[in-house]
Amino acid sequence: MEESNLRLLYWNPGGIQQKLQKLRTVAQQQDIQVILLGETKLNPSTHVKLPNYHIYRRDEVTSQGAAYRGTAVLVRRDIVHQELDLPEYQTMRSIGIKTEAAGEELRIYAAYRPPGTPFCSSDVRTVMEGEISTIILPK
Template sequence: MRILNWSIDGVRAKMPSLIAVCKTEDIDVILLQETWLTSGAKFRIARYNAYTTPRIGTDKGLAALVKTSIPTARIHNLIACGNNIKTLAVRITLLNQNIDIYSNYRKINREEPGELQLAQLFAHTAVSPTIICGDFKAHHPLLSSPSARIPSGEHIAFALEEFEGVSLLNKGTLHT
C-alpha cells in the first residue's frame, strides 16, 4: 500500500500536481492537510473516494482520498489528539484486515496553542492496526527535523518510546 501525506496549503491551486501524482505514482491513500476547502465544496479525483472536513475560521481543512477499489468508511467516533488538533480518519479493508488511518493537523494559534496529546491514539494501535499521519508542527531530531526541538516534537519522541509496537516511518524529506 502506498500512502501520500501532503500539507498542501490550498488544494485548488495544486490540483494539476495532485492529479499528476495520482496518475503516475499509483498512490492508494492520499492524506491532505490545509486544503482550504469550504463547507459544501465539491472535491473529486477520478478513481478515488474523497472524505473532507471544511475550512472554518482558522481551521484549514483536511481531505483523505482512497482508491475506489479499496473498501473504505469514514470513522466518525474520532480519537481526540489535543486542543486545536483537527482530525479526519478512515477505515480501509485490505485482505480482510481493517486498518484505521488518521490524518491530523495541528494549527499554530498564539492565543490558543494546540497541545498535542497522542497517548490515546497511540494506545489504539495495540487494538487496531493504525496509521497516523499529518502535519503536527513538531520538531525533533527523531523526526528528521532540520529545526530545533519544540515541545510538540518532544511529545512525539516521548510517546514513540513509551508505546511498544508504534514505529515512525519518516524519510525526512520535504517537498514543496
C-alpha cells in the first residue's frame, strides 16, 4: 500500500480577515493541504479567498449582526474531498470534510466550543459516529 501524508494546519486566528496574507504565506511555505480555522469572525456576506483552496465556512453573527465565533476548512484544490453535512450541536461549533489518506477514508473537523459553555460529550459522540477514522482539531 502506498504511504501518503496529509499536511494539516489548525489555527485560531481570533478573526481571519486581516490575517489572510500570513495564512497564505504559511500555507505555501509549509505545503499545507488542509487548513482548519477556529474563531474566524466572518460575516456571511464577507468574501474570503485563498488562491488554490476551496473554502467551507460556518459563520456566526450576533442578533445585532456582528460577526463572531465561526469555523472554516480550507482544502487545497488537488485534494479529493467533500464537505460534510453537519448536525446542530448542543454547545460545539464545527465544520468538516471527508477525504482519504493512506488509502483510508478520513473525516477532519475544525471544532470550537465557545468560552463559558459546558463541555457536552454528546457533541463529540455525534462527530465520532460511524466507522470512518476521525480527526477533531479543537480550540
